[in-house]
Amino acid sequence: MSDFLESLDTPVQTTAFEEMMEIVARADELDRRIEKGETLLKSLKEARDAMMLKELPELMLKNGIDFLGLDNGRTLEVQEKVFISLPKEEDKRKAVLAFLENNKGGDLIKSKITVEDAPDSLKEVLQDKAIPFEAKKDVNTNSFVAWTKAVLGMKKGTIARLAVSDFPKEANLFIRREAVIK
Numbered sequence: 001m002s003d004f005l006e007s008l009d010t011p012v013q014t015t016a017f018e019e020m021m022e023i024v025a026r027a028d029e030l031d032r033r034i035e036k037g038e039t040l041l042k043s044l045k046e047a048r049d050a051m052m053l054k055e056l057p058e059l060m061l062k063n064g065i066d067f068l069g070l071d072n073g074r075t076l077e078v079q080e081k082v083f084i085s086l087p088k089e090e091d092k093r094k095a096v097l098a099f100l101e102n103n104k105g106g107d108l109i110k111s112k113i114t115v116e117d118a119p120d121s122l123k124e125v126l127q128d129k130a131i132p133f134e135a136k137k138d139v140n141t142n143s144f145v146a147w148t149k150a151v152l153g154m155k156k157g158t159i160a161r162l163a164v165s166d167f168p169k170e171a172n173l174f175i176r177r178e179a180v181i182k
Helices: 002-009 016-062 090-102 123-128 141-151
Strands: 067-069 075-083 109-115 133-139 174-181
Touching (some): 016 075, 016 174, 075 141, 090 109, 090 133, 133 141
Antiparallel strands (some): 067 075, 075 174, 109 133
16 A cells, blocks of 8 residues: 555656647747747837838938938938839730830830741741741830939939829839938
């Protein structure tokens, strides 16, 4: 009988099931902490964006400042970021391509012709001979942005030839003023 009483004082070894449950509980706690951390990170990023995309650019614009040397040796400047794209929808795409052609941006347009089982010939020859082919026009996004900055006069040494309102809405032109600390 005394062996039985001694066995009650001895800690019971955990089973594999209990060990797994403990690990699951720890994993759940880590998941909760990760979610909390992600929520905090998101709110910190939103607060920083408000400062860098709204508060600082507005304050600098209000005071006529584009560039500022800081006491800590760093600099603060306002940059204008241009976002523009060639739409995927064919009718919108045609409108933007026509705009480029009509505003001295035709050299940005790259034409690609895909011909199946046809000799190497020019596009006109293919049309004359009614050989089926697929023609596609495209614009490099980086070139499109650079061209847009130049025609809007946003690039050093350029004079504005167009206004933002001249661009077709299909191009999704967006200019964002952003404070940058270097």
